[in-house]
Amino acid sequence: MQILVTGGAGYIASHTALALLERGHVPVLLDNFVNSKPAVLDRIAALAGTRPVLLRGDVRDGAFVEQALREHRIDAVIHFAALKAVGESVAKPLDYYDNNIHGTLALLGAMRRAGVKTLVFSSSATVYSADQPMPLREDGALGAVNPYGRTKLMVENILADVAAADPSVSFTSLRYFNPVGAHPSGTMGEDPRGIPNNLMPFVAQVAVGRLPRLRVFGNDYPTPDGTGMRDYIHVCDLAEGHVAAIDHGHGKAGSHVFNLGTGTGSSVLDVVKAFGQACGKDLPYEVVPRRAGDVAACWADPAYAEKVLGWRATRTMQTMCEDAWRWQSANPNGYPD
Numbered sequence: 571m572q573i574l575v576t577g578g579a580g581y582i583a584s585h586t587a588l589a590l591l592e593r594g595h596v597p598v599l600l601d602n603f604v605n606s607k608p609a610v611l612d613r614i615a616a617l618a619g620t621r622p623v624l625l626r627g628d629v630r631d632g633a634f635v636e637q638a639l640r641e642h643r644i645d646a647v648i649h650f651a652a653l654k655a656v657g658e659s660v661a662k663p664l665d666y667y668d669n670n671i672h673g674t675l676a677l678l679g680a681m682r683r684a685g686v687k688t689l690v691f692s693s694s695a696t697v698y699s700a701d702q703p704m705p706l707r708e709d710g711a712l713g714a715v716n717p718y719g720r721t722k723l724m725v726e727n728i729l730a731d732v733a734a735a736d737p738s739v740s741f742t743s744l745r746y747f748n749p750v751g752a753h754p755s756g757t758m759g760e761d762p763r764g765i766p767n768n769l770m771p772f773v774a775q776v777a778v779g780r781l782p783r784l785r786v787f788g789n790d791y792p793t794p795d796g797t798g799m800r801d802y803i804h805v806c807d808l809a810e811g812h813v814a815a816i817d818h819g820h821g822k823a824g825s826h827v828f829n830l831g832t833g834t835g836s837s838v839l840d841v842v843k844a845f846g847q848a849c850g851k852d853l854p855y856e857v858v859p860r861r862a863g864d865v866a867a868c869w870a871d872p873a874y875a876e877k878v879l880g881w882r883a884t885r886t887m888q889t890m891c892e893d894a895w896r897w898q899s900a901n902p903n904g905y906p907d
């Protein structure tokens with residue numbers, strides 16, 4: 571299939587583009603580079619032996635997207651393009667609603683005009699209500715607590731409404747848990763701008779000496795070691811989940827939702843320990859007060875994705891850390907400009 575990948579130069583999308591190529595699909599990448607660099611294309615090309623088409627542009631530009639869908643005879647779309655920093659979304663909600671909601675509406679309009687029926691959407695575990703028992707199942711109560719999370723929940727609702735009104739479309743929302751790690755080659759990985767907000771890229775920058783020490787946000791949670799627990803999933807497992815969703819969803823009408831997680835929670839100190847083993851040194855950290863808005867623990871029930879998509883995550887925390895370290899140590903400043 572010819573697959574339009576919005577936000578195609580980003581962290582998860584670039585690994586997904588590679589997985590699509592490995593599966594024999596043809597990804598066409600679209601990005602405005604608000605949070606990525608074109609250099610990732612060289613890395614995809616080196617690994618895949620073929621260079622995907624890259625369209626520089628904005629997903630909010632419906633006419634541009636429609637032209638891309640028609641020119642490249644697109645069969646399906648994977649919609650990654652979004653802003654994703656929770657704190658920034660609180661400070662700049664309009665930017666988030668514009669990019670994430672308006673972007674999706676413009677894309678859906680272009681798809682309708684061009685007759686493209688299949689969409690896979692990047693959702694997040696953040697759509698679940700914080701009071702849910704673990705593990706989280708797809709039918710659990712929903713309720714986002716910040717503008718970023720609300721954009722994901724709104725888009726899920728929009729997709730369900732459009733699919734209910736038009737029985738010819740197939741929409742799949744994938745609720746990612748905590749994507750981490752890098753391609754095992756060490757040539758592709760996460761390249762956050764500025765000081766990372768998320769745990770694994772922060773730890774990686776401590777390991778490489780760019781940051782002095784990790785601040786552990788609280789060790790008084792009701793978890794075995796007192797630190798927060800999350801379901802970290804290797805980005806290559808996640809990428810393969812998208813290929814499974816595209817292969818499954820194409821031609822099947824309706825609106826579908828799947829968790830993409832491992833089903834296992836790891837604590838902050840588990841991650842520090844595993845990363846220390848991967849890089850061969852003890853990583854300095856200090857415990858500081860809890861971060862506002864954090865939950866104690868969050869992990870997926872991934873059974874539904876395995877049953878319906880035939881997909882499950884296979885890579886361990888040790889592999890996630892080893893691959894993240896290979897990427898970080900070979901590319902301490904990320905992708906070149």
Ligand code: NAD
Binds near residue numbers: 577579673
């Ligand atoms: P990323 O920032 O690396 O990728 C997003 C890409 O979209 C970037 O390349 C950016 O330049 C591009 N983009 C943003 N707005 C655009 C626009 N208007 N037009 C064209 N391109 C645009 O982020 P990621 O971590 O790879 O996340 C991909 C998707 O997965 C996002 O929708 C994100 O919200 C979602 N998600 C990510 C995580 C995570 O922890 N990384 C977790 C859950 C969900």
Ligand code: UD1
Binds near residue numbers: 657749770788797799
């Ligand atoms: C973050 C996002 C969430 C998104 C998820 C997916 C926030 C507030 N939430 O959640 O919307 O869906 O990523 O990847 O950004 N930690 C530290 N020190 C650090 C950084 C993190 O101790 O410097 C701890 C956190 O308290 C948490 C764990 O590490 O217990 C993971 O944090 P993080 O990587 O930011 O992910 P989430 O909080 O799950």
